[in-house]
Structures are given as structure tokens and as C-alpha cells.
Amino acid sequence: MKKILLVDDSKFWRLLLYDLLKSNFEVYIADSGFDGIKKAFEYYPDIILTDYNMPDISGIFLSIVLRNYNEFKNSGIFILTSSDDKLDDFWVKKSGANKFFSKLIFKEKDKLDDFLITLKMNDFYSIKTNNHKISREKIYEIIEQKLKSEIFQKEILNLLKFVRDEKHLIFRLYIFFKDLFDIDSFFTLLLSESEGRIYSFNGNVSKNHAKALLLSYFEKPTIPTTWTFIGDFNDNSSKKIKEHEKFLIKFENKEEGIILVKPGLNNFKSMTNLISTSLGVVFNTLNNFKEYMNASIFDGLTELYNKKNLIIKIEEFVKKYSTNSTIAIIDIDNFKSVNDKYGHVVGDKVLKKLANIIKNTIDKNAIAGRYGGEEFIILFNSPEIAFTTVEKIFDTIHKTDWGGILNDKRKITISCGVSSYKMNQTITDFIDSADKLLYKAKKDGKDRYYFENYNLMENKYIV
Structure with a gap:
């Protein structure tokens, strides 16, 4: 019974x-x-x-x-x-x-x-x-832990209202940990496919050291395309992160991030276990939002700006640099034949390779995007920089061994038109002026670039 x-x-x-x-x-x-x-x-x-x-x-x-x-x-x-x-x-x-x-x-x-x-x-x-052996004290301890868990999780989940401002949210999380654990320093890493973000508060360590150490604690880390570092990093510092407590944050068994702190309290692990679920929700939401925002801003294949955001960037660029704004339009020569002969998978690899060459060649002030199909746009803040950078891109394209992608001796070439902004010109006309030079480069035999009225390029293709 x-x-x-x-x-x-x-x-x-x-x-x-x-x-x-x-x-x-x-x-x-x-x-x-x-x-x-x-x-x-x-x-x-x-x-x-x-x-x-x-x-x-x-x-x-x-x-x-x-x-x-x-x-x-x-x-x-x-x-x-x-x-x-x-x-x-x-x-x-x-x-x-x-x-x-x-x-x-x-x-x-x-x-x-x-x-x-x-x-x-x-x-x-x-x-x-x-x-x-159950006692009143033990009962109250269990109830107190439950109440603490509810309160702490509510505090953590309240941070979700700042999801559109990740920097502010992480700062609030740092303050929460500082108040709760009397921490000395605080590091956190959030991992998504497109971007890894590392934050440091009172850390004063190099970016490479923080990145290597934080990643080492993951079981199966996602390796993002780009990295962003926010906080008091010091690349000249030889200081190492030591005697820190780590807290790996998961959501539905997927690793979303990690927190590393040097706490002043001994009960860090037991306390963080109370908020593990809510932290998993917050980090998962931040990573998903980052992916959503990046998908709406960047081209999924090349990870350069997409056309919609490229137009916005051109408008901002012109307002900032006026007639120094210089636009280059690049197009892959005979790209249709690449797709027809090798297939679209290989064609995509060619596009990604060119995008990487562009990203690795332009300076921090330049902006690059995929304008559509096999066309790319680069914005420069001076015609001089545009000239030297486009030269480097062409030189790199010519020296690149494309056999690893195409499995034969075929070379990939590009054509380019470059034009500077004229006062009161519309954005459409600005793009059009470079596009006409690109068309001329194609018509005149391809694998060349034309600049509009720039006298420093005496032995170059100039219109």
C-alpha cells in the first residue's frame, strides 16, 4: 500500500x-x-x-x-x-x-x-x-537560496531591455557582478558566427592574451569571422590573467560565452549557478541579435556591406569628406563564364577571395561593399589613397594563384572605374560616374582601371 x-x-x-x-x-x-x-x-x-x-x-x-x-x-x-x-x-x-x-x-x-x-x-x-537530518535552519537555507535565485535571475533578465545596446548591457552586468561579488577585474567573451566580442573591465592585458585564454576554456568554440575588443586592453602589457574564476555560459547546451572574474568572495561558483539559466538566455539573445543585425547590414557571402547599407554609407561618406570622397567600382571579368564552366560553388569562392583581397588591402577609413552580383564598391577619403589602393588590389589579383579554387591555370582578372565626388552631385550620379569608367575599361579590353581627371597618374589609364 x-x-x-x-x-x-x-x-x-x-x-x-x-x-x-x-x-x-x-x-x-x-x-x-x-x-x-x-x-x-x-x-x-x-x-x-x-x-x-x-x-x-x-x-x-x-x-x-x-x-x-x-x-x-x-x-x-x-x-x-x-x-x-x-x-x-x-x-x-x-x-x-x-x-x-x-x-x-x-x-x-x-x-x-x-x-x-x-x-x-x-x-x-x-x-x-x-x-x-533536516532542521529549521536547513529549511530556511533552501528557501533563501530559492528566493535569491528568483531575485538574481530577475535582475539578469531585466538586462534584456538593453539588448540593442550590447556595450551598455555588458557594463550593467559588470556592475551587477561587482556589487554581488566585490570583483577586482571582469572579462567576458560572447561568440557568434559573424563576430566575437571581448570586454575587459579593470583588466589591462593584451588583446591576444585575453582572446587566447578565454577561447581555451570553451569545449567546442565557434570561430567567428571578425573580432571586436571593448574596454581597457593594453597590447604593450605583459600582465597575465591569473587566479580568476571562470563561468562558461550555455543555452540549450550551446556555448554562448564565458565570464572570467577575480572575485573577493569565496561563494562565486555556488552563486553563479543560481543565475546560469538567465545568463544563458541573455547571452543567446545578444548573439542572435548580433547575427540578425549583421545579416541586415552585411552581405552573407562576402561579409562586406550589402547594397542597401552601402548606399547609406556613401551618403554619410559624402557628408563627411565632400569632394575628397572617391568611389571605385570593381567588376570581375568574364564572371559568367566562371559560373558556367566551374559552377556557382566555385564562383562563390572566387567572390569571397576577391572580397578578402579588398578587405586586406584597404585602410581603416575606407569602406567596401558588394554592390550586386560580381560588382564591388570601395569608398576612399582621398583620390590619392584610392589610386595607391586600387593599384595594390590589381597587383595582388595578378599575383594570386587561382589554381586552388579553379583547379586549372586560368587567371581571374578585374576591371575598375574610379571617380571623385563633385559638389551637389547626387549619389546616383556619383556612382554613375565611376560606373561609366568601369564600362570603358571593359570595352577597351578588361583587366584595367580608369581614373577620372587625376593628373598624378600620368602613365595610367586616365580619362
């Missing part, structure tokens, strides 16, 4: 439930929440039926405490309430109880029968051990 523990501070309900259940269960009785927990460890009941509202601790806290022990992981815990409140389902999940039942069911035979069937037909059980 299964054992059931009745926990209720009302003598009336204890007697009523005892009479109802004694023919089907071995019944034990407790007259308070604390007494219920004590007798649970004394008798190891298969089912606990507890009142919701009691003077010492509620049925919710009783359930929380018992679910904290493996002995009662598979026990049936049911909470009786005097109302029929829909919020009960919420508290069931929070407390670990199997179900809430309203005491109003005792007025309706059908519902009462369903209640009894639920108790009798399910395979609830507890595991008897002699390992625990």
Missing part, C-alpha cells in the same frame, strides 16, 4: 482527508509545514498532500524544499488551495508540485473521483535513505 502524508494546519481538513484516503493508502499526518517536512524524512511517503496556506511555511515552500532532495524527485506532491485561481498553474511550475487542487472539489463528486484516481493511478514513489 502506498504511503501518503497529509499536511494541513486545520484539524477539520486533516480528519476529512484521513477518512477519505485511509482505505487506499497508509496515511501519515502533519499539522504544519515544518512538521510536514520533518515527517517526510521520517516516513518517506510516496505522495504528499499539503495545504497551500499555513502559518509557518506554505505548501509552495514545502514543495520547493522536498524537491531539493533526490529522495522526493519522483514523489507526488499535490497542493490544496481554497480558491480556484488560474495563477495556481504558474506556482505549480515554480514550486515543483505536480498539481494544485481546489478544496472546492469536495463539493462535486465527479471532480473528487478524478482527484482520487490521480492519487491512486500514478507511479509516485520516494527513496528512503538515512543521509539527511
Whole structure:
């Protein structure tokens, strides 16, 4: 016969439930929440039926405490309430109880029968051990930990309102850890496919050291396309990160990031375990948002700006640099024949290779994007820089061994038109002026570049 523990501070309900259940269960009785927990460890009941509202601790806290022990992981815990409140389902999940039942069911035979069937037909059980000596202090400790967990997780999840400003969100997270753990220094790494972001607060270490160390703690790290470093990094520093606590952050078993701190408290690990779930949600959301934003800004294949954002960048560039703004339009020669002969997969590799050559050649002030198909645009803040950079790109293209991609001796060549901005020119006309030079370069034999009215290029192709 299964054992059931009745926990209720009302003598009336204890007697009523005892009479109802004694023919089907071995019944034990407790007259308070604390007494219920004590007798649970004394008798190891298969089912606990507890009142919701009691003077010492509620049925919710009783359930929380018992679910904290493996002995009662598979026990049936049911909470009786005097109302029929829909919020009960919420508290069931929070407390670990199997179900809430309203005491109003005792007025309706059908519902009462369903209640009894639920108790009798399910395979609830507890595991008897002699390992625990439960005390009021231990009960309060478990309840306090639960409350701390709820409060801390709420604080962490509240950070999601700053998801559009990752720097501010991470700064708020740093302040949270500083207040909670009295930390000396704080490092965090967020990993997504397109970008890895490393933050340092009071770190004063080199970027390479921080990156290598943080990545070393991952089991299967995603290697992003680009890296961003925010905070007080010092590439001239020989300082090493030592005696830090690490906290790997996962969401649904996927590694999203890591936090590294030098705490002033000894209970860092136990405390961070309370917020692991909410931190996983926050880091996953930040990574997903970063991927979404990058996808809306950058071309998925080449990882340069896409056409929509390229136009925006041209407008901003012209406002900033006026007539020094110089645009280069590059087009791969005979690219259709590359796709036709080698296939689109190889064609994509050629596009990515050219994009990488462009990225590795332009300076930090230049902006590059994929204008469409096999066309690329580069913006320069002076015609002199445009000239020297385009020369370098052509030189690199000519020296590149394309055999690794094409599996033959064919060479890839490009054509280019370069033009500077004229006062009051529209963006369309600005692009058009370079496009016409590109068209002329194609018409005149390809594998060449034309500059518009730039007298320093005396022996170059000049219009």
C-alpha cells in the first residue's frame, strides 16, 4: 500500500482527508509545514498532500524544499488551495508540485473521483535513505537560496531591455557582478558566427592574451569571422590573467560565452549557478541579435556591406569628406563564364577571395561593399589613397594563384572605374560616374582601371 502524508494546519481538513484516503493508502499526518517536512524524512511517503496556506511555511515552500532532495524527485506532491485561481498553474511550475487542487472539489463528486484516481493511478514513489537530518535552519537555507535565485535571475533578465545596446548591457552586468561579488577585474567573451566580442573591465592585458585564454576554456568554440575588443586592453602589457574564476555560459547546451572574474568572495561558483539559466538566455539573445543585425547590414557571402547599407554609407561618406570622397567600382571579368564552366560553388569562392583581397588591402577609413552580383564598391577619403589602393588590389589579383579554387591555370582578372565626388552631385550620379569608367575599361579590353581627371597618374589609364 502506498504511503501518503497529509499536511494541513486545520484539524477539520486533516480528519476529512484521513477518512477519505485511509482505505487506499497508509496515511501519515502533519499539522504544519515544518512538521510536514520533518515527517517526510521520517516516513518517506510516496505522495504528499499539503495545504497551500499555513502559518509557518506554505505548501509552495514545502514543495520547493522536498524537491531539493533526490529522495522526493519522483514523489507526488499535490497542493490544496481554497480558491480556484488560474495563477495556481504558474506556482505549480515554480514550486515543483505536480498539481494544485481546489478544496472546492469536495463539493462535486465527479471532480473528487478524478482527484482520487490521480492519487491512486500514478507511479509516485520516494527513496528512503538515512543521509539527511533536516532542521529549521536547513529549511530556511533552501528557501533563501530559492528566493535569491528568483531575485538574481530577475535582475539578469531585466538586462534584456538593453539588448540593442550590447556595450551598455555588458557594463550593467559588470556592475551587477561587482556589487554581488566585490570583483577586482571582469572579462567576458560572447561568440557568434559573424563576430566575437571581448570586454575587459579593470583588466589591462593584451588583446591576444585575453582572446587566447578565454577561447581555451570553451569545449567546442565557434570561430567567428571578425573580432571586436571593448574596454581597457593594453597590447604593450605583459600582465597575465591569473587566479580568476571562470563561468562558461550555455543555452540549450550551446556555448554562448564565458565570464572570467577575480572575485573577493569565496561563494562565486555556488552563486553563479543560481543565475546560469538567465545568463544563458541573455547571452543567446545578444548573439542572435548580433547575427540578425549583421545579416541586415552585411552581405552573407562576402561579409562586406550589402547594397542597401552601402548606399547609406556613401551618403554619410559624402557628408563627411565632400569632394575628397572617391568611389571605385570593381567588376570581375568574364564572371559568367566562371559560373558556367566551374559552377556557382566555385564562383562563390572566387567572390569571397576577391572580397578578402579588398578587405586586406584597404585602410581603416575606407569602406567596401558588394554592390550586386560580381560588382564591388570601395569608398576612399582621398583620390590619392584610392589610386595607391586600387593599384595594390590589381597587383595582388595578378599575383594570386587561382589554381586552388579553379583547379586549372586560368587567371581571374578585374576591371575598375574610379571617380571623385563633385559638389551637389547626387549619389546616383556619383556612382554613375565611376560606373561609366568601369564600362570603358571593359570595352577597351578588361583587366584595367580608369581614373577620372587625376593628373598624378600620368602613365595610367586616365580619362
